[in-house]
Amino acid sequence: MPSILPVGDPAPADGLLPATAADGASERDFGVYVHVPFCRVRCGYCDFNTYTATELRGVSQSDYAGHAVQEVGFAAEALRASGVPERRVSTVFFGGGTPTLLPPGDLAAMLGAVRGAWGLADGAEVTTEANPDSVDADDLQRLADAGFTRVSFGMQSAVPHVLETLERTHDPARIPLVVGWARAAGLQVSLDLIYGTPGESLDDWSRSLDTALDCEPDHLSAYALIVEPGTKLARQIRSGQVPEPDDDLEADMYELADQRLSDAGYDWYEVSNWTTDASHRSRHNLAYWLGHDWWGVGPGAHSHVGGVRWWNVKHPAAYAQRVLAGESPAAGRETLDAETRRVERVLLLSRIRDGLRTAELGDAGRHEVPGLIADGLVDGRAALRGSIVLTLRGRLLADAVVRRLLADEAA
Incomplete structure (x- = not known):
């Protein structure tokens, strides 16, 4: 597969x-x-x-x-x-x-x-x-x-x-x-x-x-x-x-x-x-x-609870064997540290209209905001209210915007 x-x-x-x-x-x-x-x-x-x-x-x-x-x-x-x-x-x-x-x-x-x-x-x-x-x-x-x-x-x-x-x-x-x-x-x-x-x-x-x-x-x-x-x-x-x-x-x-x-x-x-x-x-x-919690049921399903993320075995036969034995069907998991969770919040919240709070950015990311507004990628009025909200152009270039917002993490 x-x-x-x-x-x-x-x-x-x-x-x-x-x-x-x-x-x-x-x-x-x-x-x-x-x-x-x-x-x-x-x-x-x-x-x-x-x-x-x-x-x-x-x-x-x-x-x-x-x-x-x-x-x-x-x-x-x-x-x-x-x-x-x-x-x-x-x-x-x-x-x-x-x-x-x-x-x-x-x-x-x-x-x-x-x-x-x-x-x-x-x-x-x-x-x-x-x-x-x-x-x-x-x-x-x-x-x-x-x-x-x-x-x-x-x-x-x-x-x-x-x-x-x-x-x-x-x-x-x-x-x-x-x-x-x-x-x-x-x-x-x-x-x-x-x-x-x-x-x-x-x-x-x-x-x-x-x-x-x-x-x-x-x-x-x-x-x-x-x-x-x-x-x-x-x-x-x-x-x-x-x-x-x-x-x-x-x-x-x-x-x-x-x-x-x-x-x-x-x-x-x-x-x-x-x-x-x-x-x-x-x-x-x-x-x-x-970033709320969910349990994913079924082969290959992913779950997330309180910063712990795991994923089930892929094939339905292997999955059935595990659950019928009363065992977890999870194939592996990871516990996210605070910084990883913050970076993921930037990745995800910047995609939604309700926006990302500027306070969640690092120093370098906050310094990028005026340039993003000038480039027509971020709504200036929302930024004055402390939120990062993408313009239409920003939605077309959402990945590039995120890279700039996370500039300090990439450094």
Whole structure:
């Protein structure tokens, strides 16, 4: 598989965390991520930890929900034994892979295990990703009845030749249908788009934006295609079968998306995410950017609690063996020191509209701020209020901005 786990330190079989993980826990939200690693086909650009039916070797997709339920029980006990204060779960996110390849009853059972282990906070956000061709109206209603509040559809594009290059299998005409079914079930709707696919023109991208906006989703994500090493797409580009993505064209596409979405009443709240209202922001993803706590369930899933980060073994068979034996499925972990956590906060908070407090920068980083304002990369009015907020140009060059803000760490 292209996806590679970090090395890290050994993770204890009992899953116990150091005492420092409990520090300040009551001030942080707690979420749960459930990784469902199954796909009908693997898209050529994808490097996520996913498996088709022929790659499972020794484990059945139909047993997966039971294995995930086992880990949820293990997680609750490990946190209690580690002295981490109990908190109700604020957000649950089922990602993949394609979670909705599993029957709605399996997803409901995993959510039920989370609810039984910790309880759900009032107004908890519960999201599942779905491919447009992996659900019907009955599936979405059953998910809503089980407590799901939100669905994120992998639309990617409305243009057939772009979907073909990405190896997505759905018919673009199905997008309005699934959005309508989700709304009828009472679910909030997010649409995920990808721009910069080899062979995609600005007109193609404009057509995808129009189709998405016609559906009036509550939330929309637009990510530039990243060609990951080891993927089929990377091999196709290297061999000359398809052209490399064009950075200048991608910048034009981002600017077009921001303009079109703004005109339609959407505001950006993170570099790649827009909503019609602040209440429709992805609270689960915001928890990642804000450095809150979450337990990641499933093969290859990552977790973070109080500055301790760990990741599970990758293959579903190895994962099943661990959880059925009552052992931690973690393959490795690391404890972040204070400076590493501060640097990560700069990396993450600088990407969101609420911004990064200037006080969190080192001396050299603070000295860069006037130049960043002069270069049109940082909002000067926000800086006067003590926050770093990216302009549109700054969002296009977010990585370069971060390098300047962390100039003293790089020295």
